[in-house]
Amino acid sequence: MKKKFMNIMIDFNKLTPLQKRVISGIGMGLAFGAILWGGSFALKFLFFFLAGALVVEWVKICQLPFNKTTFIMTVLIYGSMYATLSGHSFFGVGILLSAASISILLSWIAWYRRFLWISLGILYVGLPCQAVIWMVDSVFGGVALVGWVMMIVAVNDMAAYGVGTWLRGPKLMATISPSKTWSGFFGGLVCATLSGGIFYFFIESSVSLKKFMGICLCIAFGAAVGDLLESKVKRVHKVKDSGQIIPGHGGLLDRLDGFLFVFPCVALAILLYPQIMLFNLK
Numbered sequence: 001m002k003k004k005f006m007n008i009m010i011d012f013n014k015l016t017p018l019q020k021r022v023i024s025g026i027g028m029g030l031a032f033g034a035i036l037w038g039g040s041f042a043l044k045f046l047f048f049f050l051a052g053a054l055v056v057e058w059v060k061i062c063q064l065p066f067n068k069t070t071f072i073m074t075v076l077i078y079g080s081m082y083a084t085l086s087g088h089s090f091f092g093v094g095i096l097l098s099a100a101s102i103s104i105l106l107s108w109i110a111w112y113r114r115f116l117w118i119s120l121g122i123l124y125v126g127l128p129c130q131a132v133i134w135m136v137d138s139v140f141g142g143v144a145l146v147g148w149v150m151m152i153v154a155v156n157d158m159a160a161y162g163v164g165t166w167l168r169g170p171k172l173m174a175t176i177s178p179s180k181t182w183s184g185f186f187g188g189l190v191c192a193t194l195s196g197g198i199f200y201f202f203i204e205s206s207v208s209l210k211k212f213m214g215i216c217l218c219i220a221f222g223a224a225v226g227d228l229l230e231s232k233v234k235r236v237h238k239v240k241d242s243g244q245i246i247p248g249h250g251g252l253l254d255r256l257d258g259f260l261f262v263f264p265c266v267a268l269a270i271l272l273y274p275q276i277m278l279f280n281l282k
Contacts, residue, residue: 226261
């Protein structure tokens with residue numbers, strides 16, 4: 001049995017990066033589908049776990065003092081998420097914004113650049129995790145909404161990589177991410193928009209198909225922006241991957257960068273303009 005397992009591992013190591021990425025993507029898709037099936041509790045538990053894991057990766061990427069920084073950031077983010085769970089979402093946002101503001105002020109006073117990365121990390125990890133909790137608790141069909149958004153972002157990521165590897169062509173932003181191309185960028189947008197649009201035929205929506213597809217396109221574009229932002233952070237700190245936990249992808253931040261940018265934007269859009277979304281507020 002052990003020898004057979006080792007043979008499987010060796011074969012897996014011989015796969016191309018694209019093949020590893022596809023297999024890992026399918027595995028994560030199935031796992032996330034099971035979590036969605038488990039309902040709101042399972043989804044909240046997942047994002048509480050992810051919040052802590054993402055903080056660890058952020059601290060390592062930015063080369064911050066590990067123990068103290070990880071503890072402080074995790075406590076603040078968990079505090080904001082708990083406040084949202086308790087029905088005080090604006091207080092939770094206030095915790096994150098206040099902590100980030102204090103860190104920015106300290107970086108300016110002490111001219112200690114690491115405080116700036118702490119403040120960015122608090123917002124970068126905390127806001128999306130809090131946004132998911134808020135959407136699940138405050139929006140009708142919140143679990144389905146989160147799943148729909150994650151599907152669009154995941155398809156954008158996979159299609160951008162696949163189309164870019166296949167067609168290649170001019171680089172999108174070579175100074176930030178040398179592997180990304182314009183062909184992959186547009187391929188990801190098209191595939192993600194179409195896949196998200198399929199959802200329209202399985203729901204009762206108050207918006208037209210054209211507007212619905214426009215929303216899908218905006219989410220896909222936001223995912224691409226989030227990917228580039230995380231690439232910029234890694235390039236500043238001269239890091240290739242945030243980790244090695246996911247074959248073909250790297251770390252959790254490498255895989256979830258698009259989600260981390262999109263979720264706060266979607267939550268803000270629903271809060272300000274609930275009529276543009278499919279799901280009404282409770």
